[in-house]
Amino acid sequence: MGENIAYKILRKHLVEGELKAGQPIAIKIDQTLTQDSTGTMAYLQLEAMNIKKVKTKRSVAFVDHNMLQQGFENADDHKFIQTVAEKHGILFSKPGNGICHQVFLERFSCPGDTLIGSDSHTPTAGGVGMLAIGAGGLDVAVAMAGGAYHINAPKVCRVNLHGKLQRMVAAKDIILEVLRQVTVKGGVGRIFEYAGEGVKTLSVPQRGTITNMGAELGATTSIFPSDERTFEYMKAQGREAEWQELKADDDAFYDEEITIDLGKLKPLAAKPDSPDNVEEVESIGKIKVDQVAIGSCTNSSYEDLMRVAKILKGHKVNKNVSLVIAPGSRQVMEMIARNGALGDIISSGARVLENACGPCIGMGQAPGTNGISLRTFNRNFYGRSGTLSAKIYLVSPETAAVSAINGYLTDPREFEEDITVELPEKFIIDDSMILKPAEDGDKVEIVRGPNIKEFPINSALKNTLTGKTLIKVEDNITTDHIMPSNSKLLPFRSNIPHLSKYCFSTIDSEFSKNAKKFNGGFIVAGSNYGQGSSREHAALAPLYLGVKGVIAKSFARIHKANLINNGIVPMTFENEADYDIIDKFDDLEIDNVLDGIENGILVVKNVSKDKTFTVKLDLAERDKAILRAGGTLNYAKESR
Ligand code: F3S
CATH class of the missing domain: 3.30.499.10 (Aconitase, domain 3)
Known part of the structure; x- marks a missing residue:
């Protein structure tokens, strides 16, 4: 049986493991991207690895998130990133040059390449047939240092697009329809690969809208074939030399399949407060x-x-x-x-x-x-x-x-007027706001303002974990809930001590105080815990506050990786009903943790209720070693 596009790229980049859905694999990463909000931390972590120059084909640092300069913090962060980039062989896209994913699609995306980015919407580059995955900052730092990226090989879902969109129905409506069908949890562990004759009716920017919002499905990534429309786009960007054709074999295998008839789609809207709460605009009303x-x-x-x-x-x-x-x-x-x-x-x-x-x-x-x-x-x-x-x-x-x-x-x-738009034959190309790194990085001094603080590093995992249930939350908790982002907090992205005061603040304003008072403890959660943004701060702030483990019904992929990278144990209920036997402030005790990590099973004692229950740990061998070491940085040091 033939291969789909996603597996062709994975196979070409495979450095470890067997390419079979669900199996742990490691892949070589060609390109990386960071944005400023997650980038400061990624570059602090890169520095902690003592790497002189990045080992990727191309790494780009963008500044697009924290742009308001109401105090010195954001400007200091921008300067820090600019000088780190200059020193370590990274391209720097200046503030004002644009949003990382849009600029990356325009100027750097390459069909057939692998990309990881410290931003969950990195899959936007899948619009040209790139295997582009959102990851935690530490994973991106490891890739820049030449390390492979570790994931479980995803299933591949073929999304058949039939027909052609009607007038005033948009690419956004296609991905909203996928979200309506699949939901924000339905994409976990999957790559969505678009196929069918409807594909050629969509331009690269339209495809980028669809792959971008595949992140809301919880998917590993989304990808389109690279065809003549991709060639036209790359040519208009002056980058036709980087184009290559990519298509699935005629008899390619897919684990799942969904079909969307573009001609039948109507304008859609995702209603508050979830991207999958989708309804037709005409039925929502005026x-x-x-x-x-x-x-x-x-x-x-x-x-x-x-x-x-x-x-x-x-x-x-x-x-x-x-x-x-x-x-x-x-x-x-x-x-x-x-x-x-x-x-x-x-x-x-x-x-x-x-x-x-x-x-x-x-x-x-x-x-x-x-x-x-x-x-x-x-x-x-x-x-x-x-x-x-x-x-x-x-x-x-x-x-x-x-x-x-x-x-x-x-x-x-x-609206009845004609709004047809043709893509230009040539975009205006001016990369003068993308700064090249220094020839000799040794001569560059990194500018470190007072907002750049040290980040927490965990210690080796203990065999017994005890602590209070610091918070009990429902299903679909996002990283925005865990570590809110707003114009007041974003400037402190490289200042975890300050940021941690606001951990879970939209749900429980006492969380940070309680965590300090009780010397850390556990988080108990429903399903899809940690969905949304890739922000590593949703693991770093809890780590700083002493959180040792999270017990959830299920986890979102990137957040689970971020917890492991920071030495926080991600556990899932063997029996979901056990969620109900834990209350906030219950004392929990877990013995034989080191063996449990190995076997994938731990017994948790709820001391306050005098009850025990079992939790599972779905961990690859490398995850186990990372947890034992107390996080990826310790693990990397140990393995050198
Ligand atoms: Fe920026 Fe929003 Fe995208 S924060 S990277 S425009 S999801």
Whole structure:
């Protein structure tokens, strides 16, 4: 039986293990990316490994998250990253050059290459047929140091696309439909590989929207074939030399399959507070809208903004709506500025933001109290917008723009003017904001402001773990819940002692205090614990506060890896009903931990309730060694 695209790339990069779904494998990584929010930590970790120069084919450091400079912290972090990059052989994309995934797709994506990035939406590059995976910062640091990336070989789900999208139905609606069908948990341990005759009807930026938001499925990654449309895109970016064709064998094996008839899709919206809470726009009804935000790594391409500009041209934004637009890159901004589309956007009354993540990461533009905000972004988790009472709907740029004019959620098919957009034959190419590293890194001095603090490193695992249940949380807890990100906290991404004060603060404002008072302990959680952003801080802050283990019904992939990397034991209930026999502040005791790590089973005693229950540990051999050592950095030192 033939091979699918994902396994062709995995096989070519395999350095350890048997390429069979569920089996632990290690793959060679060609390229890495970081953004500033996770990057400061990744580079501190790279420094801790004493590596002179990165060993990847290409590594790029972006600055796109923490852009507001209300104090010295963000500017200091940017300078730290810039100088680390210059010293260690890493390209540096200056603040203002754009959002990491948009710029990476434009300037660095390569069909057939492997990429890991310290950002969960790294799979955006799957739009050109790259195997692009979001990972924790430490995994990225290890890859930059020349180490392999360890995962369990995923299953591959073929997504058959039939037909062609109707007018005003967008790529965003395709991925929202996949989310409706598969849910935010349904993609765990899977790669979504797109196929079928509908693929060729989609441009690379449209494919990028789909692979980007595959992250919301909990998927390892998503990937499209590399075909003539990919070639056209790369040629227009002046990078046709890096193109290669990639397609699945005719008789390729897939573990699962879903089918979407593009012609039958209607405009969709993900309602509050989850990206899989999807319904057709026409059936949600014409709810009044206070804010519309267009941009983010999901929908900020040239094509997206040209469609938005065509809708806005000759119209005014409704008097009750604040419309904010953030182009995905300097290339996008410059192109719409030079062809006049930016003039149409400005004339409509939209507020134009800089080329960065902005409101997507809560950097400004928090909606008003009880505000309804339509966003073209990828996440609408509770509180992420910065306003707890706000209701966030995720929609396509078309739905967003038409609704901004009307002042209420509108099915964009009601807009009758033609908004067809062709991709340019040549994009404006100017890489002057991507700084090359120094020839001689030894001559570069790293600039380290006072916000750059040491990060916590665990110690070797003890054979008995005891402590209180510091918090008990429900299903689908996101890394935003564990370590909130907002404009006040983001500047402290390299300052774990400060950040840890806010750990779980949107759920339990006493968590940090209690963790310190009780000298650490355990977290008990429902299923899909740690979904969402890849942020390692959701493991580092608990580590700093003394958390020894997390007992959950199930874990999101990247967060579980981050826990292991930091020496925190991830355990799952053998019998999910045992979740109910633990209450907050119950004392837990786990003996024979070292043997349990080996055998994959531990017995937990709930001392307060005088009951015992069993938990499982689903760990690869390397994970076991990392946990025993107290995290990846200790493990790397031991193995040298
Ligand atoms: Fe930035 Fe939001 Fe994407 S924070 S990287 S635009 S998910």
